[in-house]
Amino acid sequence: MLISMRKELERGWNLFNEGKFEEAWQLITKFENLEDQSVDDKHYCRFLKALILIHMGNPQESIKIAEQDYEENRKQNKSLFLIDTIFLKWGNLFMLARGGEAWEDVVLCEKLLKSTTQESPNELGLREGYYYHMRGYFYFWEKNYDKAMVYQKKSIVIFEKYDFDKTMIPSILALLGHIYERKGELENALKYHMQSIEYYQTIFSKSIIGKWILASSYDSLGVIYYQQGNLDIAFEYHEKSLKIWEQLNSPIYVSIVYMRLINILVAKNSIERAKEYLDKFYQYNEKYKNLANTSNYKLANALILKSSTRTRDRAEAEKELKIIIKWHDHEVQSGSPGIAQEFSPAILSLSSLYLEELKTTNDMTILDEIKPLIERLLKESERTNSYTLQAQTYLLQGKISLLQINMGDARRYLTQAQNIAEDHSFQLLAQQISREHDFLLEQMDKWEEFNKSNAPISERMDLASLDESVELMQQKRAVKQSELNNEDPVLLLIVALGGILLFSYPFSDEIKIDDELFGGFLSAFTSFSDEVLSEGLDRARFGQYTVLMENIADYSICYLFKGQTYLAKKKLLDFTTNFQKNTSMMQTLDKFNKTSQVIELKDFPFLEGFIKEIFINK
Numbered sequence: 240m241l242i243s244m245r246k247e248l249e250r251g252w253n254l255f256n257e258g259k260f261e262e263a264w265q266l267i268t269k270f271e272n273l274e275d276q277s278v279d280d281k282h283y284c285r286f287l288k289a290l291i292l293i294h295m296g297n298p299q300e301s302i303k304i305a306e307q308d309y310e311e312n313r314k315q316n317k318s319l320f321l322i323d324t325i326f327l328k329w330g331n332l333f334m335l336a337r338g339g340e341a342w343e344d345v346v347l348c349e350k351l352l353k354s355t356t357q358e359s360p361n362e363l364g365l366r367e368g369y370y371y372h373m374r375g376y377f378y379f380w381e382k383n384y385d386k387a388m389v390y391q392k393k394s395i396v397i398f399e400k401y402d403f404d405k406t407m408i409p410s411i412l413a414l415l416g417h418i419y420e421r422k423g424e425l426e427n428a429l430k431y432h433m434q435s436i437e438y439y440q441t442i443f444s445k446s447i448i449g450k451w452i453l454a455s456s457y458d459s460l461g462v463i464y465y466q467q468g469n470l471d472i473a474f475e476y477h478e479k480s481l482k483i484w485e486q487l488n489s490p491i492y493v494s495i496v497y498m499r500l501i502n503i504l505v506a507k508n509s510i511e512r513a514k515e516y517l518d519k520f521y522q523y524n525e526k527y528k529n530l531a532n533t534s535n536y537k538l539a540n541a542l543i544l545k546s547s548t549r550t551r552d553r554a555e556a557e558k559e560l561k562i563i564i565k566w567h568d569h570e571v572q573s574g575s576p577g578i579a580q581e582f583s584p585a586i587l588s589l590s591s592l593y594l595e596e597l598k599t600t601n602d603m604t605i606l607d608e609i610k611p612l613i614e615r616l617l618k619e620s621e622r623t624n625s626y627t628l629q630a631q632t633y634l635l636q637g638k639i640s641l642l643q644i645n646m647g648d649a650r651r652y653l654t655q656a657q658n659i660a661e662d663h664s665f666q667l668l669a670q671q672i673s674r675e676h677d678f679l680l681e682q683m684d685k686w687e688e689f690n691k692s693n694a695p696i697s698e699r700m701d702l703a704s705l706d707e708s709v710e711l712m713q714q715k716r717a718v719k720q721s722e723l724n725n726e727d728p729v730l731l732l733i734v735a736l737g738g739i740l741l742f743s744y745p746f747s748d749e750i751k752i753d754d755e756l757f758g759g760f761l762s763a764f765t766s767f768s769d770e771v772l773s774e775g776l777d778r779a780r781f782g783q784y785t786v787l788m789e790n791i792a793d794y795s796i797c798y799l800f801k802g803q804t805y806l807a808k809k810k811l812l813d814f815t816t817n818f819q820k821n822t823s824m825m826q827t828l829d830k831f832n833k834t835s836q837v838i839e840l841k842d843f844p845f846l847e848g849f850i851k852e853i854f855i856n857k
Contacts, residue, residue, distance in 0.1 A: 289327045378390060497535065728800050796815050
């Protein structure tokens, strides 16, 4: 144990780390009554007792000890012990679903760490681990998954060096699993959840907080396997999760898992069994009256009704879904606590119901029912800071625009969707949206034919792969993960305002561009630039070529290539970012722009290596 303490205390901590909470409590209580305790001894006694109470499911008593310990350490000016106590307080509030109240204390931890200079690296390192873990959780709640991941990985590196509090490692592993799940990186999510589960099953099976995290990991595994199409395995994990949530007497989580189990049974077309689980859900609700239970029950019932071929049942499903949405809107407007969860499933289910009707009836007026629901999804994504939902909703908007053969809006929404996904590091989702955009450009002739022939809505929905987008949003399928291929670079241009060419770099002699063709291309490029600036688009198609553009200062960088857009766009962004940072290159560009001269490589001796490094070597 890297932290220095007396042997009796060390034995207590070892028992705690073996999951023997009652034995640790007895030993530490006996030691606490000794008369020759130091200030440090008293702190570690209180700290361990408070931790045991958290894991035994008594956060109310634990927080009392934490508050007492805080006052004692404040009087003694013990900065590192104050961080321990803040961690205890945060852990208790987390158990009471009030973790957000501890934010100011976490900020105080950062100040205490910065002001502490006299402590040993071992003592300081442990507290940094607590701070990183708490900070990472706050970023997770804010849906800033990249920062959450950075802080959790910092914390796990620290706790792997210590055997002081082994309960931290499975907790961090579980959170990393949740982070990767939210990012859509399902294989990584599976790996971390499995590692966390192994810890809790073998060592901390008696821990209440361990059971809570175990149930959450089982539920996440169910969600992941459902997205991957493994419905039977998903069902098994959700049942494991349900059993623990019922033991922990957690009605809200029980209701969520019941709804997910019923959703799987509906997907498997096991309607009678789904009704059996709905009845179990009803019986549970009779025992625990809760609005969240009621809404999830109604949603589960609506899923069953929606699966029916009978008009009466589908009409009843529509009615139930509208009631849920109306109730949710009322809760949001009234500012009711506990409404932070996303409530998109009801909106998506109703949208799906309308889309099915649209496909069978070919009645375009049904879109008038769908569009307000999409606006609701966007508002919900903004309210909950759900950037995946926001990106997916713009993708759905783009495909709805395709049904109306409104190509400009479709492309603009796809661009918005990809930008949001990339800005928030949902790379797999960004890749899929980019592929969708590329496919749209490849199919422009087909869409033009549909417009002329007034093709039936079912054909348009198939070409737009609308069903896939809705299923993605409903978590019925995972984000497609396919191989990324490098593009074939053709031409790089730097153009000043007004379409004045300053620099061109052909990547190969294989494609000859004569003056007339080049002039036509520049004209088309200028038109494209205007379109990009006014419409917010990010790519255009010229025959077999795709063109991308990025602006820096008064210049546009244009990249012509063949192949996939996703990696090409990243390269162009890398080029423009580094170009703009290079003062010498920007000054040379300004100099030639003033005299309206075309730059040659001899004027820019290191530019060719810079271009090749980014566009070819990468």
